Amino acid sequence: MFTGVWDLPWWGYVAYALTVTHVTIAAVTIYLHRCQAHRALDLHPVVSHFFRFWLWLTTGMVTKEWTAIHRKHHAKVETAEDPHSPQIYGINKVLWQGTELYRKEAQNQETLEKYGRGTPDDWVERNVYTGRSMLGIILMLALNFALFGFIGITIWAVQMAWIPFFAAGVINGIGHYWGYRTFQPEDTSTNIVPWGILIGGEELHNNHHAYPTSARFSMHWYEFDLGWLYIRLLQAAGLSAVKKVAPRIRLDTAKTCCDLATVQAVITHRYEVLARYAKSLRRTCAEEIRSLKASAVNVDRDTIKRMLHMNAGALLATERARIQEAISSSAVLATVYTMRQELADLWQRSTASSEQLVHQLEDWCLRAEATGIIALQDFSRRLRCYA
Secondary structure, rough: OOOOOOOOOHHHHHHHHHHHHHHHHHHHHHHHHHHOOOOOEOOOHHHHHHHHHHHHHOOOOHHHHHHHHHHHHHHHOOOOOOOOOOOHOOHHHHHHHHHHHHHHHHHHHHHHHOOOOOOOOHHHHHHHHHOHHHHHHHHHHHHHHHHOHHHHHHHHHHHHHHHHHHHHHHHHHHHHHOOOOOOOOOOOOOOOOOOEEOOOOOEEEEHHHOOOOOOOOOOOOOOOHHHHHHHHHHHHHOOOOEEEOOOOOOOOOOOOOOOOHHHHHHOOOOOHHHHHHHHHHHHHHHHHHHHHHHHOOOHHHHHHHHHHHHHHOOOHHHHHHHHHHHHOOOHHHHHHHHHHHHHHHHHHOOOOOOHHHHHHHHHHHHHHHOOOOOOHHHHHHHHHHHH
């Protein structure tokens, strides 16, 4: 039986398989995702083409297709036009058949033309990579077989399954279904775990949806983004240039009223603002629910949680009906809900002038502090300090 030209102990084959699949993960998160789809960094042409070539060998993916599909995902997130939303297709479909959804959308020429602009269009891309995806995959199979013999076929199979499962399945599926949320963007994105190692930092999916053009996905001291570490190493070697990272929140505790800097900071950090609002008012809502139950008024806790975390437009009709029923029985819950929706509306008023936005935010803070709800008053005072 042919054993190839490279004879390794069992752990050597495992190490090789993990190494080559990890290079593929790095290529996806650094090149396809952060560089091509979101333009968060520039890569040296040698590094860029290596990643392009490696992805052709190990996945058969075309840069324009992946980039276009991902950009459309952000533009149409969790609507009927989202290419791979578990809210639309169901978690099992996206987790186990995410590649099929990718291939289906890749056939949509309107998607490719509208969202795939600015991707490589050189001779190699047009005459080698595009339209010849299977050639790269077959070459990878031949290389593995030449190196390791029949065990190389097994390694190749692992390579072929790695990205479809972890990227197309886990990130697109579980990353919009299960995990923790640091920010409150207008979708259900989650951070699967705080340590982005196995999938190169893509585990921090909620952070990414909050700041999609940031080259760094980690936002807190306890979070780790391996892809960002690689980018920094490439940068130190002069092989990458970071264009944008998520800004840090700055507070000026001396401020007592809103100004243009406040508005700009609140809009920039709007998803953090909404997350902090939900966290600040959580105890108030819990105490109100207990008070209502003591008066024989039953309020669903999960409904109130959704009320704190989602914009009205993102809620199902049945959820909105349950919320209306809940807030009709409590002035406190009604105030918390109304103030949350009004706050979220502030940065959606694209036609308002800067002066109008400052006035509207200051008016919101004044009304929040006049409610008599201590947690809401404290939140408002902190909001004024954004700088």
